[in-house]
Amino acid sequence: MRGLRRTLDGGRPDGGSGHRFALSLIDSLANAEETVVSAVAWALDGIPLIGGSAGDDLAFRSTVLIHEGQVCREAAVILLVETDFPIRIFKSDNFEPTNRKFVVTAAREDERRVTELNAEPAAREYAMAVGLDPENLSTMSFAAYPLAVKIGGEYYCRSISRVEPDGSMTFFCAIGEGVVLTLAQPRDIVEATRAELESLDASLGGLDLVIGFDCVFRRLDAESRQVRHRIADLYRRYGVVGFETYGEQYRSMHLNQTFTGIAIGRAETPESRGAKIAT
Template sequence: MGQGTRMRAHLCGIRTAWTEAVSPRTAAAEIARAVGPGMVQIVLFFSPHYDPETLLRALEAELPGVAIAGCTTSGNICPEGGLDRGLVAIAFPDQGFRIVSTLLDGIDDLDVERTASTVRALRRSLNPHGETVPERCFALSLIDGLANAEETVVSGIAWALDGIPLVGGSAGDDLTFRDAVVLHGGRIHRRAAALILVETDFPVQIFKSDNFEPTEKKFVVTASDGERRIVHELNAEPAAREYAMAVGLDPEGLSPMSFAAYPLAVKVGGEYFCRSIRRLNPDGSLSFFCAIDEGVVLTLAEPRDIVAATRDELARLDHALGGIDLIIGFECVLRRLDAESRQVRQGIADLYRRFNVVGFETFGEQYRAMHLNQTFTGIAIGRRAE
């Protein structure tokens, strides 16, 4: 392994490795040496600074016969903390895991029926000779976060999975909002989603964790472009000005840090889910990471202790599984910005080291049939085979 490459072998047989090598060919070679032989599927999260085609071809040369799926990120997560550059790889063995995957393309104009048919066929292929037990399975979604299609994709997938729990993340490109890609089937894809379906002999549990509390301050979306995720008016006033007045900021000075510190949430089925602002537009409108339709009521939320909230959820999972072996996690990039602004990112990194968290910082998170923001979702895998 290269000097900057690390590997961890987990009790379940999965190997995780991460590197900050600048060259995509060097990174591929180092990851291949780290995970070693005997792996059948690699899930890869990588910096948009790599040329994806060069990286993919190098990985295929280094790991012949191994299925590769992955996406670009806005930051990577490994047990050593956050990686602003580089890549993280999760290598699955053939023992203890059965894995199939598929690609959904053209997601900005998704045919829901065709998607459901594809997902059902994938589920049947996971266990062609018997019934699939949802409790022994989980699904991972990697979705182009610039296609503005996560809600449709996730609802279509979750419907067809018929009880198999789904978690995932939206591919990012740091915070440039120019180009996010998904890898699957030996090709680079845009406006697409990769779906990875896993059956395992080890106990698993999906989760979500956030760190905000709703306040009494409400906004009604009075003018919006739902397809483009742009809100023009809140409470019949220019959106940015109304939001800025509510949080005591100058509308001209709104930034990703502002949006991370003062999230908005929508109430669904008695529970609040975050709807994060992506950016301030020159005309005073606000672009969101989730679809926002006219008439939706948004609630201003206030943050609580992000370290304590994350620690409580990971401790709960640890107890439920009889010990966590590995967590594949998807964390909103705005959570990282919020943790940095409050100077508690090291506390989060300590938790990720303790509980073996690997994953990436996203433009959105998926949990069952929901597309979320400013949330930490994932799958926790236990140490002992059932």
């Protein structure tokens, strides 16, 4: 990180600096997002970090990154960007907590796998809470009935990726014994997304570009509610580019079932020079 920062510091003849942010692209199947994001955010020393975990269309077999023409696995790519355009990082979700709670009473933390919730088999306890047969749980179920953890007064989603043959559940994020999970219910995904983009547009005086990282479960939820085309219309209207993820990074946190990104506003002056990137 220090080397990347020196690269940017040495690239401006006027000695000044523009607006900086970092992008993280991480192999999700390495199960290392929390470790990587925590270390990178610390080294950035206040430069905001945003990013996403690579997926493979819900196959959960092989995710890859490409860096300088090379295919990389179990890796992360960090980009440090400086621009003269105004920027704002953001995080948006469309769920709210219910009163139903679960305590993780048994887990294999190195595998991100929960074997028991409330001292009962994990998949069975979750299925009972959402009114489904454990045999019928699917990615659509997990998208419609997310679990969340409360940190610092705010709820953050902890998405289930799949049910294992033994009835345990594997998550997209770190999970451990003693964690209290709250069953969440969805809000209107279209209106939540519209409100976030409208707010960014207003605060930046117009949007030039939005680099977004959108959880794949948000897409599944939008498809099940037959509103995916409306989300796509919003992304086109506000210039959103990016990809669907198996997890999102926001500052020093690894999140699930969110839409995160960096919004880039219009040039502050006619002489604005654009952006510089170090990787």
